[in-house]
Amino acid sequence: MHLHPILSALLRSKTxxxxxxxxxxxxxxxxxxxxxxxxxxxxxxxxxSGVDDAGVFQLTYxxxxxxxxxxxxxxxxxxxxxxxxxxxxxxxxxxxPISRSGWNMGLSADPTRAxxxxxxxxxxxxxxxVDAFGLRLVEGRDFEPADVRELTARNGNLQADTVILSRHxxxxxxxxxxxxxxxxxxxxxxxxxxxxxxxxxxxxxMSSSGQASPDAHRAFILPVRYFSDRAQYAVRTAPxxxxxxMAEAEKALxxxxxxxxxxxHRSMSEIRETRYRQENAGANMLIAVVVGLLVVTAGGIxxxxxxxxxxxxxxxxxxxxxxxxxxxxxxxxxxxxLLITTTGIVLGVGLALGxxxxxxxxxxxxxxxxxYIVAGVPAMWALGVIAVLGPAWRAAAVPPAxxxxxx
Amino acid sequence: MFGHYLALGVRHLRRNPVLTALMVVTLGxxxxxxxxxxxxxxxMSGDPIPHKSDRLFAPRVDIRPDDASDPDPEPPLQxxxxxxxALHGARRGVRQxxxxxxxxxxxxxxxxxxxFFSNGIAVHADFFAMFDVPFVKGGAWSADDDTRGGRVVVVxxxxxxxxxxxxxxxxxxxxxxxxxxxxxxxxxxxxxxxxRFYRQIGGQGAFTGMxxxxxxxxxxxxxxxxxxxxxxxxxxxxxxxxxxxxxKQSQCVWLQLWVELASAGDAAAYRDFLAGYMAEQxxxxxxxxxxxxxxxxxxxxxxxxxxxxxxxxxxTYVAFGFLLVCLVNTIGLMLAKFxxxxxxxxxxxxxxxxxxxxxxxxxxxxxxxxxxxxxxxxxxxxxxxxxxxRQSTQLAVLAxxxxxxxxxxxxxxxxxSLLAGLLPTWRAMQVQPALQLKSQ
Numbered sequence: 001m002h003l004h005p006i007l008s009a010l011l012r013s014k015t016x017x018x019x020x021x022x023x024x025x026x027x028x029x030x031x032x033x034x035x036x037x038x039x040x041x042x043x044x045x046x047x048x049s050g051v052d053d054a055g056v057f058q059l060t061y062x063x064x065x066x067x068x069x070x071x072x073x074x075x076x077x078x079x080x081x082x083x084x085x086x087x088x089x090x091x092x093x094x095x096x097p098i099s100r101s102g103w104n105m106g107l108s109a110d111p112t113r114a115x116x117x118x119x120x121x122x123x124x125x126x127x128x129x130v131d132a133f134g135l136r137l138v139e140g141r142d143f144e145p146a147d148v149r150e151l152t153a154r155n156g157n158l159q160a161d162t163v164i165l166s167r168h169x170x171x172x173x174x175x176x177x178x179x180x181x182x183x184x185x186x187x188x189x190x191x192x193x194x195x196x197x198x199x200x201x202x203x204x205x206m207s208s209s210g211q212a213s214p215d216a217h218r219a220f221i222l223p224v225r226y227f228s229d230r231a232q233y234a235v236r237t238a239p240x241x242x243x244x245x246m247a248e249a250e251k252a253l254x255x256x257x258x259x260x261x262x263x264x265h266r267s268m269s270e271i272r273e274t275r276y277r278q279e280n281a282g283a284n285m286l287i288a289v290v291v292g293l294l295v296v297t298a299g300g301i302x303x304x305x306x307x308x309x310x311x312x313x314x315x316x317x318x319x320x321x322x323x324x325x326x327x328x329x330x331x332x333x334x335x336x337x338l339l340i341t342t343t344g345i346v347l348g349v350g351l352a353l354g355x356x357x358x359x360x361x362x363x364x365x366x367x368x369x370x371x372y373i374v375a376g377v378p379a380m381w382a383l384g385v386i387a388v389l390g391p392a393w394r395a396a397a398v399p400p401a402x403x404x405x406x407x
Numbered sequence: 408m409f410g411h412y413l414a415l416g417v418r419h420l421r422r423n424p425v426l427t428a429l430m431v432v433t434l435g436x437x438x439x440x441x442x443x444x445x446x447x448x449x450x451m452s453g454d455p456i457p458h459k460s461d462r463l464f465a466p467r468v469d470i471r472p473d474d475a476s477d478p479d480p481e482p483p484l485q486x487x488x489x490x491x492x493a494l495h496g497a498r499r500g501v502r503q504x505x506x507x508x509x510x511x512x513x514x515x516x517x518x519x520x521x522x523f524f525s526n527g528i529a530v531h532a533d534f535f536a537m538f539d540v541p542f543v544k545g546g547a548w549s550a551d552d553d554t555r556g557g558r559v560v561v562v563x564x565x566x567x568x569x570x571x572x573x574x575x576x577x578x579x580x581x582x583x584x585x586x587x588x589x590x591x592x593x594x595x596x597x598x599x600x601x602x603r604f605y606r607q608i609g610g611q612g613a614f615t616g617m618x619x620x621x622x623x624x625x626x627x628x629x630x631x632x633x634x635x636x637x638x639x640x641x642x643x644x645x646x647x648x649x650x651x652x653x654x655k656q657s658q659c660v661w662l663q664l665w666v667e668l669a670s671a672g673d674a675a676a677y678r679d680f681l682a683g684y685m686a687e688q689x690x691x692x693x694x695x696x697x698x699x700x701x702x703x704x705x706x707x708x709x710x711x712x713x714x715x716x717x718x719x720x721x722x723t724y725v726a727f728g729f730l731l732v733c734l735v736n737t738i739g740l741m742l743a744k745f746x747x748x749x750x751x752x753x754x755x756x757x758x759x760x761x762x763x764x765x766x767x768x769x770x771x772x773x774x775x776x777x778x779x780x781x782x783x784x785x786x787x788x789x790x791x792x793x794x795x796x797r798q799s800t801q802l803a804v805l806a807x808x809x810x811x812x813x814x815x816x817x818x819x820x821x822x823x824s825l826l827a828g829l830l831p832t833w834r835a836m837q838v839q840p841a842l843q844l845k846s847q
Binding site: 286293 | 429433436437440444472474512514521522523524584585649650716717718720721722724725726728729731732733735736738739740742743746795798799802830834
């Protein structure tokens with residue numbers, strides 16, 4: 001196949017070729033960057049929080065005024081919850097992972113070095129958070145009743161002598177230790193730092209803030225039963241039982257007392273859905289644009305190629321009459337298209353990198369990994385070939401007799 | 408001639424129906440994607456109080472200890488109790504208010520209306536005048552209530568209706584948690600600034616959920632109404648005193664201060680005052696990180712709170728990139744359409760039409776395509792906004808079209824199609840009459 005006739009024909013219809021080149025280049029540039037963002041958002045939304053998403057739910061009541069007997073209230077609530085058939089575990093908890101509302105505290109391995117403090121999400125309960133959230137304990141043990149400290153909202157500081165860490169936090173606090181169980185870390189730093197013994201490590205546990213950065217995996221659990229005007233529980237069931245247990249639990253606890261109001265009653269799947277709504281919405285929007293781009297660009301190629309085919313009917317007929325086979329005509333249009341898309345792709349790669357550079361400096365996007373471009377290039381070639389097949393097929397179908405007709 | 412060309416343009420729409428439909432749809436989709444994302448971005452980044460946003464200031468001071476645990480150069484967004492009260496008490500502005508979120512339970516004491524939690528803020532009386540809060544009845548409480556901690560409350564119209572029905576709300580009493588408060592004013596439901604710039608915002612709270620109760624700051628503190636919002640603590644050592652009193656004495660930040668200055672130019676003097684306050688406090692061993700303070704006007708405050716999601720900005724860029732591709736596509740389609748008409752143009756030119764006339768005619772035709780594309784784009788924009796709004800309640804608030812965006816959609820479509828029409832029109836104008844007539 002000689003490129004010369006294709007090139008000289010192209011130079012006669014520069015505008016159409018330039019338009020396709022521009023579309024291919026822009027599309028490649030935008031699609032590469034958009035796919036990169038889509039992947040990042042979906043990866044964030046797919047991160048496990050450590051909690052059994054399908055089995056856990058939240059139930060929260062707030063006292064209308066001051067609750068006079070918070071300890072008795074909690075004891076009774078837990079008894080009632082645990083008696084509901086289908087409940088695997090129930091615990092009073094201060095907050096839920098990725099719920100966007102909770103507590104953060106600083107931990108340090110060396111309290112004399114203030115700069116070693118690492119902020120992390122904290123969970124506390126008088127029961128087993130590991131059981132109630134369905135966490136996986138990978139090292140050490142869960143808390144025992146002797147570990148549990150009691151605290152009311154109006155006296156004393158949140159402190160305990162034992163702690164369970166998320167694996168991520170354990171590695172960051174004590175990077176050089178083979179095992180962290182039995183080691184001592186501190187709540188805070190300085191003179192007031194409170195020492196705690198690590199008794200266990202859970203595989204994954206996210207903080208309540210659940211931010212997009214890996215820091216969301218910094219979390220720890222304290223054995224503290226905390227009495228306040230709020231009664232908040234995490235309940236775990238088999239996934240199939242959850243809807244029923246949720247309804248029964250709400251009914252049972254609401255019937256217990258009149259001096260409080262139900263403020264939150266949602267499953268962990270809902271918490272998760274709410275947390276990652278923005279990521280999912282963003283990804284969906286970009287997916288729609290990517291699809292739109294591909295369709296429009298393919299449409300553009302079909303359009304311009306069709307015009308060329310109809311403009312060159314006479315020439316095609318002449319070629320056919322001079323002995324060119326259908327496959328030669330088909331090959332001509334495919335090669336022409338490949339030549340144009342390749343030019344577009346070359347420009348597009350540069351444009352993709354340029355666009356990424358712009359986004360890096362303007363919207364805090366990370367640098368585009370080369371894999372997206374490596375995957376994008378053959379995809380654009382394929383798009384071009386598929387788009388031109390129809391018009392090229394029609395060109396190949398032009399009968400040699402056309403050569404004999406005028407106009 | 409304009410009218411004639413316009414009529415021609417409209418008639419020509421039907422000439423190549425497939426080509427026309429493709430152009431109109433391509434243009435419409437591109438315009439709609441851009442306008443939908445732009446609408447959300449604009450709602451996010453709008454100036455909520457344009458006539459005085461440069462005179463309302465929120466100060467921030469760096470209370471953090473001098474260690475490397477938090478390397479962020481930006482001071483915390485909120486203030487500790489002692490700083491908020493001291494800076495407010497200095498009364499350096501024309502008006503000033505401290506504020507923090509509260510969520511006291513409201514017990515209407517009616518069998519048909521069980522107790523519920525309200526969304527409220529504790530503020531000083533100046534708040535209402537500073538932020539142009541419109542009242543439907545009554546007004547703010549008195550300055551005396553501010554100092555004395557009077558048991559008074561301002562409620563939102565919808566809450567007043569819920570509690571009192573059609574009865575006169577002023578002078579009624581509302582039970583917040585365990586105490587009764589007297590209603591002094593009712594805020595119009597129409598007050599719905601976007602974003603909720605006066606609160607410490609970011610994330611969920613920036614666009615949804617208006618307060619239904621406003622309590623005097625001193626009253627809320629005396630009643631120990633817990634803060635509904637985020638609290639950050641920096642010194643672990645100073646919370647020996649437990650409970651609410653401990654929070655007041657601590658180095659924890661949980662309050663905001665807003666100051667209204669007579670003019671934007673007074674900001675420099677206020678900055679000096681802040682520096683002076685910090686220098687004075689440093690003698691007591693506070694503010695070890697030096698003169699690290701900020702004084703934001705409303706737009707600066709929104710910026711510091713990162714109200715505009717980076718993703719929304721990114722989506723808008725991508726959508727406009729898409730529009731660009733749609734434009735290139737439209738150029739190709741229009742070129743095809745005008746090229747098919749070369750013979751006709753040749754005849755017109757041969758009959759004495761000047762190039763300018765040909766240019767005008769075709770550009771107007773491009774404009775007509777833009778107009779139709781704009782109509783399609785508008786419908787699609789509304790559709791896209793509906794889809795965006797379904798993703799979350801926050802986006803539902805933002806994804807609303809107003810008249811400005813309505814007009815902008817048409818303007819964008821027409822400008823886009825005129826731009827796309829330039830090259831094809833130029834080519835049409837170049838048609839050599841002799842050449843065309845010869846080949847016929």
